[in-house]
Amino acid sequence: SQQGEEDPQALSIQEGENATMNCSYKTSINNLQWYRQNSGRGLVHLILIRSNEREKHSGRLRVTLDTSKKSSSLLITASRAADTASYFCATRANNDMRFGAGTRLTVKP
């Protein structure tokens, strides 16, 4: 069963704007991860945040985690056309990972 649910399902912005995607999950987790998928390709790991962390940065990415609300957000700042892809959150509880249905981000040049 899928653990995470991303919101919105689709997001369209102009280049240079910020993009925010949200993820909600249902059970206790060890960590939460965000992945990117270009059309027809495999997933690429972007960033991992542990359950005892609240915020993490990596380049233009900022991830927050609120374990009390069982939610996370991914912020991509100063978006570029090359950021166009699907973004998935994934939660790890024990020995496997569960993925949400993803947010489809389109960045218009």
Added chain:
Amino acid sequence: DGGITQSPKYLFRKEGQNVTLSCEQNLNHDAMYWYRQDPGQGLRLIYYSQIVNDFQKGDIAEGYSVSREKKESFPLTVTSAQKNPTAFYLCASSTPGVGRHYGYTFGSGTRLTVV
């Protein structure tokens, strides 16, 4: 360079036929996973293996089988019992146990179509 290789990239299966998807990694990862992705949807776990000669069913294992005879290889067989096999199949690997705070490395996927 280390990574995961999935082959073939495209695969066509006739009704009633078994097909095997290959997944090979040279990352020295202990754990390997198979996911299925349908259009516009997330990933669903088929099978996973934490160690050689051991594997567990995921959420949608019916109609699939796997083997893990070598650390580097985790082939997936889609059997004739899988009634709707057309999908994009992704293989991943990671370090389990104490490495549970590491991300997964994914292959580039195999697109299976029933003809």
